Amino acid sequence: MESAASSAVAHAESVVDLHGPYDLPRSLGVLQRGHADPTIRVDPGSFPGGGRGTPGAGAWLAQRIYADDGAELGQATYRFDQLGTSTVRVRTAASSQETAQLALQRAALILGAADDWQELEFLLDAMGDRISTTLARIRREHPGVRLPATGALFDQLVTATLEQKVTHDQARFSWRNLIRSYAEPAPSYSGLLAPQWLRLPLTGGQLRAVPSWEWHRLWVQPPLSRTVLQVAARARSIHRLGAATLAEAFALEDLQEQLVSIPGIGPWTVAEALQRSHGAADLPSVGDFHLSAFVGEALTGRRTDDAGMLQLLEPFRPHRHRVIRLLGLSGFRHQRFGAKLAPADYRDR
Structure with a gap:
């Protein structure tokens, strides 16, 4: 469109x-x-x-x-x-x-x-071991990085859902073409001419109106489209909850519990959403296919699983996601020994 x-x-x-x-x-x-x-x-x-x-x-x-x-x-x-x-x-x-x-x-x-990193900076200096010293150096090299808080919890849940258990290419294709096909142009005026490609996120009603066959064409597997529709059906409540927690009306832990009660929404999806909508500084993405191995190799030289990752990050609570961001900024690249996923394109079947 x-x-x-x-x-x-x-x-x-x-x-x-x-x-x-x-x-x-x-x-x-x-x-x-x-x-x-x-x-x-x-x-x-x-x-x-x-x-x-x-x-x-x-x-x-x-x-x-x-x-x-x-x-x-x-x-x-x-x-x-x-x-x-x-x-x-x-x-x-x-x-x-x-x-x-x-x-x-x-x-x-x-x-x-x-987003205030000062407490983590003090913690890293106080710990003084090899890992914390390395993290402190990375932070000194990137003092301008902040965690954004868009407030757009609903939008972030939708995009994170589309990324569940698929490749990045699939998820990007689905999100890009869903918005291009069904979203409205962004507001514009003579003093601020928005680019022609810029589109608004979809509302819950607009998502529910997407035909079932269209999800197939957009390369969204049936379990994921069902989850998106579950989120869309609760759009107004999610907007309300997102606004309340952004204003610190109640703890993020309570919000996490409510979000994982939505069918198809798990801890990984909630973490990916809240990191962006609320700047959640202590919420690592547990369940990510590569993250635990990356964190393990970066901090110890050895791959680990989710439980091992959480154990390594525990001393840095309540800044565990900030530490992961620092590792991502470090330039470290871990060895990916898993088989490369070549997803089948079933859209024409």
């Missing part, structure tokens, strides 16, 4: 100061599902400063804005432009003035302004 970009009736602009080095591409890059994600795209820029600040970098992001009761208030387009080592200009185009202002208020959380 290709159409002209939708018109915005309101817009807003401000500058967010992160009060320290900020690395926009590495902070927001975890939100992008593949190089052609239609809902967000990060521009790395050409500045060579790397992790200590990336002036010239930017990103486009489309979001739906929801009220605390889970009702949709409107749609918004974000444009982020890093101006200095610690400052980011935020511009929004939205379907209403209220939506534009709410989007602007949430921009700092999306960038990761509430």
Whole structure:
């Protein structure tokens, strides 16, 4: 479905100061599902400063804005432009003035302004062993990385569900073509012309309206499409729960328990979603096919399983996901001894 970009009736602009080095591409890059994600795209820029600040970098992001009761208030387009080592200009185009202002208020959380690494930095210095010293060095090399908190729990659950037990290529294909086929263009106006490819995430109603045969064409296996529809049926409740926990109305542990009660949603999916929607700093992705082996090799030189990974990460609680992010930034590449998965393409069968 290709159409002209939708018109915005309101817009807003401000500058967010992160009060320290900020690395926009590495902070927001975890939100992008593949190089052609239609809902967000990060521009790395050409500045060579790397992790200590990336002036010239930017990103486009489309979001739906929801009220605390889970009702949709409107749609918004974000444009982020890093101006200095610690400052980011935020511009929004939205379907209403209220939506534009709410989007602007949430921009700092999306960038990761509430994510504080100081406690982990102190912990690593205090521990002083080989592993913590190495992690402290990686953090010093990448002081600008933050964990984003988009607030878009529903959207993150949908994308994480599409990634369950399939290859990255399959998941990226499914997400990209689902959005291109059924999503609306992002808001735009003369002062902030959204790219033609930028699309809004789908609502629960839009997902439920996707024909069953279309999921097959999109390379989404039946168990995954059923789970997406289970999530879509609870869309308003998920929006409400996401807003409540983002405002710290109750603990994330309670939210995890409620989310895993949805048929087809397990701990891995919840972790992948909350890491991005809430900046969950202590929630490792247990059940990932490669992660435990990667963490084991990076920290000890030996592969391990999920139980072993959690044991290795326990001294760093409540920063276990932050430690995994540091390992990902280290450049370490572990040996993948598992058989390469060549998924069968059953769409024409």
